Amino acid sequence: MKTVKISLNSIDKVKSFVNDITKFDSDFDLVSGRYVIDAKSIMGIFSLDLSNTIDLNIHSETEIDAILETLKPYIVG
DSSP: OEEEEEOOOSHHHHHHHHHHHTTSSSEEEEEETTEEEETTOHHHHHTSOTTSOEEEEEEOSSSHHHHHHHTTTTBOO
């Protein structure tokens, strides 16, 4: 598992993030405080506090490089 910090501070960013992430078969979790939601769930994402950065847990060993390349626009730091 790999964890990166991401920022989803607009509705358009959330929509494009979900579209990008659903291309992969791996599982993804978003962690904000004590809440953990499926990163492929657009409704779940909107239930989080999007004003802060969010931890994205990537549960993949094989396609991690492709995933990180696709998620580059959302990764912070």
